Amino acid sequence: MQIAQVVPKTRTTKEEIFDYEIPPELLIEINIGILIEIPFHGRKIEGIIVGLKRKSNVELKKIIRIIDPVPVVDEIHIKLARWMSDYYLTPLGKTLFENIVPLAKRVIGKIKKENATFLNRESRVGESKKYLIIGNFSSRIKFYLKAIEQTQNKKQAVIILVPDLSLIPHFTKYIKNPIAILHAKMTKTQRWLEWDRIRRGDVKVVIGSQSALFAPAQNLGLIIIDQEENETYKNDRSPRYHAVDLAGKLADLSKAILVLGSLTPRVETYFYGLKGKYKILKKEEALSISTIVDMNTEKFVISNLLEAEIENKLKQKQKILLVLNRKGEGTKFSCVDCGWIATCEKCGLPLVPQKSENVCFRCQKSYSPMANCPKCQSVHLSPKGLGTARLKKFLTDLFPTAYIIQIEKELDGNAVREKGWDIAIATIYALKFQFPQIDLVGLIDADQGLNFPDFQVVQKNFAQLYKFLRLGKTKIIQTHLPENKFICNLAKMDYESFFLDETVNRKKFDFPPFMRLVRLEYRNPDQQKCQNESQKVYNILRKFNLNITPPYVPFITRVREKYRYQIIIKTKKDFSLDAKNVLKSLPIPWIVDVDPINLL
Numbered sequence: 001m002q003i004a005q006v007v008p009k010t011r012t013t014k015e016e017i018f019d020y021e022i023p024p025e026l027l028i029e030i031n032i033g034i035l036i037e038i039p040f041h042g043r044k045i046e047g048i049i050v051g052l053k054r055k056s057n058v059e060l061k062k063i064i065r066i067i068d069p070v071p072v073v074d075e076i077h078i079k080l081a082r083w084m085s086d087y088y089l090t091p092l093g094k095t096l097f098e099n100i101v102p103l104a105k106r107v108i109g110k111i112k113k114e115n116a117t118f119l120n121r122e123s124r125v126g127e128s129k130k131y132l133i134i135g136n137f138s139s140r141i142k143f144y145l146k147a148i149e150q151t152q153n154k155k156q157a158v159i160i161l162v163p164d165l166s167l168i169p170h171f172t173k174y175i176k177n178p179i180a181i182l183h184a185k186m187t188k189t190q191r192w193l194e195w196d197r198i199r200r201g202d203v204k205v206v207i208g209s210q211s212a213l214f215a216p217a218q219n220l221g222l223i224i225i226d227q228e229e230n231e232t233y234k235n236d237r238s239p240r241y242h243a244v245d246l247a248g249k250l251a252d253l254s255k256a257i258l259v260l261g262s263l264t265p266r267v268e269t270y271f272y273g274l275k276g277k278y279k280i281l282k283k284e285e286a287l288s289i290s291t292i293v294d295m296n297t298e299k300f301v302i303s304n305l306l307e308a309e310i311e312n313k314l315k316q317k318q319k320i321l322l323v324l325n326r327k328g329e330g331t332k333f334s335c336v337d338c339g340w341i342a343t344c345e346k347c348g349l350p351l352v353p354q355k356s357e358n359v360c361f362r363c364q365k366s367y368s369p370m371a372n373c374p375k376c377q378s379v380h381l382s383p384k385g386l387g388t389a390r391l392k393k394f395l396t397d398l399f400p401t402a403y404i405i406q407i408e409k410e411l412d413g414n415a416v417r418e419k420g421w422d423i424a425i426a427t428i429y430a431l432k433f434q435f436p437q438i439d440l441v442g443l444i445d446a447d448q449g450l451n452f453p454d455f456q457v458v459q460k461n462f463a464q465l466y467k468f469l470r471l472g473k474t475k476i477i478q479t480h481l482p483e484n485k486f487i488c489n490l491a492k493m494d495y496e497s498f499f500l501d502e503t504v505n506r507k508k509f510d511f512p513p514f515m516r517l518v519r520l521e522y523r524n525p526d527q528q529k530c531q532n533e534s535q536k537v538y539n540i541l542r543k544f545n546l547n548i549t550p551p552y553v554p555f556i557t558r559v560r561e562k563y564r565y566q567i568i569i570k571t572k573k574d575f576s577l578d579a580k581n582v583l584k585s586l587p588i589p590w591i592v593d594v595d596p597i598n599l600l
Helices: 024-029 075-087 092-097 137-153 165-172 188-199 210-214 243-254 267-274 304-315 388-398 412-417 428-432 457-469 485-491 495-508 527-544 577-584
Strands: 003-008 018-021 035-040 043-053 065-068 130-134 157-161 179-182 205-208 220-226 257-262 279-282 291-294 320-323 332-335 381-384 404-407 423-426 438-443 472-479 516-524 562-571 591-594
Touching (some): 003 035, 003 092, 043 092, 075 092, 137 157, 137 165, 137 220, 157 210, 165 179, 179 188, 205 210, 210 243, 304 320, 304 438, 388 404, 404 412, 457 472, 485 495
Parallel strands (some): 220 257, 320 438, 438 472
Antiparallel strands (some): 332 381, 516 591
């Protein structure tokens, strides 16, 4: 009897691989990695063959049919899926099927059996080489293109990940060979056709978002991840992998070269680079130092120095970029008399005042402003704080002849490309656009993002504000914390000093890269049920002698009208098998997030 070892496309508990008898009429087409249909607990579902054997001690069910005669995964991606399952504490069925694109039924019938050449790639001899290149985009792209050319000369494949699809033309205009593009905005049929071209070896260069990492590229020689610090590389659904770590494992399995590029790499990445995991290549550029303005001595949101500089640049017909990462009329809509704050019914977060309504920028729900305070019935309700809309009004009063634009959504990219504007007010969203020459960059409130209770917030803010400041010849930082190390390092554009200070803080409080984190989250519309379920799982896990926090309500208390409770595990070593089994088998709606990028 011939037996196939199959991973079903469904959530299982302890067992993840199941044996099935291969009917004699299907034997000639059976290969490791092919997609099949199997009976499973009274249903017909998809499965992938990951192994073959000859004996079984029990009576087996039979494979129903072969869905795709060409292997959808090779040995390397099967090993990658096993690693993902083990590291990210996710069932193997979930991680293995993450490696493939769902079949488009309209085109699957056109597959020819003679195309079954994508089979069990052999790993090359040797070790993977890994690089971290630090520099601006123009210096990074030169390095990437040279590496791509060398790889293509060896007849090897290349996978390129970018955080934003607008970056793709920067690669495609220089690469002459056929290119496949994979991203989430494509239809299922479009994605499958591109994926199948790659699988058949018709394409040797793949560019796209994080999902392109699973492209079945044959003879993979190079993986490039640009802007490795970007949060889009962390998958926001199960399996919650990080593309950088996954690329590192894929490079090891394929003996491929991995190149990470960044202007301001993550603390973890730079730390491991200094430890020898990556060879660090720096492309230095001369940057002017910023002027720090102590806002504790200023009366208005625009300091005297910044106002004078804006006036000077306007006279010289030069462009000005002012950064305030806060949309709307202010930060909150509140009662002057009792302090009541309007919050979102779904998320529990403060609503952001707009021109005619209050908006939750997490779920996008809008609310009409109340006439009376629901707490004290006062009529003295008004926006508080500073947002981009209010800043624009303030600037218009100061500089009535200036043409002022706001950059905080996709359509604002058209305004950026226009030549007529004088002052641009930008949120972090503006970093995705290419700016003309900027003569003055001003950070309106440089410390506004540092108050969130999350270990990643300092790194994230430094990277974002650093990118804005480097755009300007003249740089001004407005802050209420003029002697703070973060502000001082930012003013000097000194990533090295920032990194050293940040690693000291992270080591002190046991955060990555000195400790591995696992975030467990439970959501439910019933707050008491949410608390009870979280406590039950906590009581089970504490028996494994883990460094674990009791369940708590995080900063963002609700998501989509569901309450949230979190448990954080810190560890320097791997979990025991029993602990892994418990974590892997946590039922929906539990979220298991290994290496979380925020704890909010």
